[in-house]
Amino acid sequence: MSRGLNKVMIIGNLGREPEMRYTPSGRPVTTFTVATSRSWNTAAGEHHTETEWFNVVSWGNLAETCKQYLTKGKQVYIEGRLQTRRWEDKEGVKHTTVEIVASEMMMLGERREANHGEETGAAAETERQAEEDEFPF
Numbered sequence: 001m002s003r004g005l006n007k008v009m010i011i012g013n014l015g016r017e018p019e020m021r022y023t024p025s026g027r028p029v030t031t032f033t034v035a036t037s038r039s040w041n042t043a044a045g046e047h048h049t050e051t052e053w054f055n056v057v058s059w060g061n062l063a064e065t066c067k068q069y070l071t072k073g074k075q076v077y078i079e080g081r082l083q084t085r086r087w088e089d090k091e092g093v094k095h096t097t098v099e100i101v102a103s104e105m106m107m108l109g110e111r112r113e114a115n116h117g118e119e120t121g122a123a124a125e126t127e128r129q130a131e132e133d134e135f136p137f
Helices: 060-069
Strands: 008-014 019-022 028-041 047-059 075-088 094-107 123-126
Touching (some): 028 060, 047 075, 060 094
Antiparallel strands (some): 008 028, 008 075, 019 028, 094 123
C-alpha cells in the first residue's frame, strides 16, 4: 500500500485577529484566517486580481505562539495539512468546511523592536502535532 501526501503551504495576510480557546482537556487551539491573492492579465490586456481565504487552525505551543505574535494584516507563511470537518447544527442543517491544520508558522515582513527601533528578520515557530479526532467547537 502506498503512502499519501496531504501538505499545503500558503503565504498571505491575516484577515482577523487570532482567536484562542481551550479544549475540555486544556489544550490550546487558535483559529484565524489568511488571504492569498494572485493577479493576471487576460489576452485582451485586462488586469484581474483574485483573493482566496483560508481558515487556519493551530494546536498546542504553536497555537499559543500564533495568538501571541500574529495580528490582523500581518504577512505569514503557513504550512500544514488540509482537513475537512462535517457537522449538523441545531436545526439539522449539515455543514462542511475545509481548513488548514498548521504544523509550521513563519512571520514574514519586517518588524520593529519597540525598545531599540531595530529591524529584525523573520521569526519562526514549528510544532509537529498529533492528530485531533474532533474539533472542540
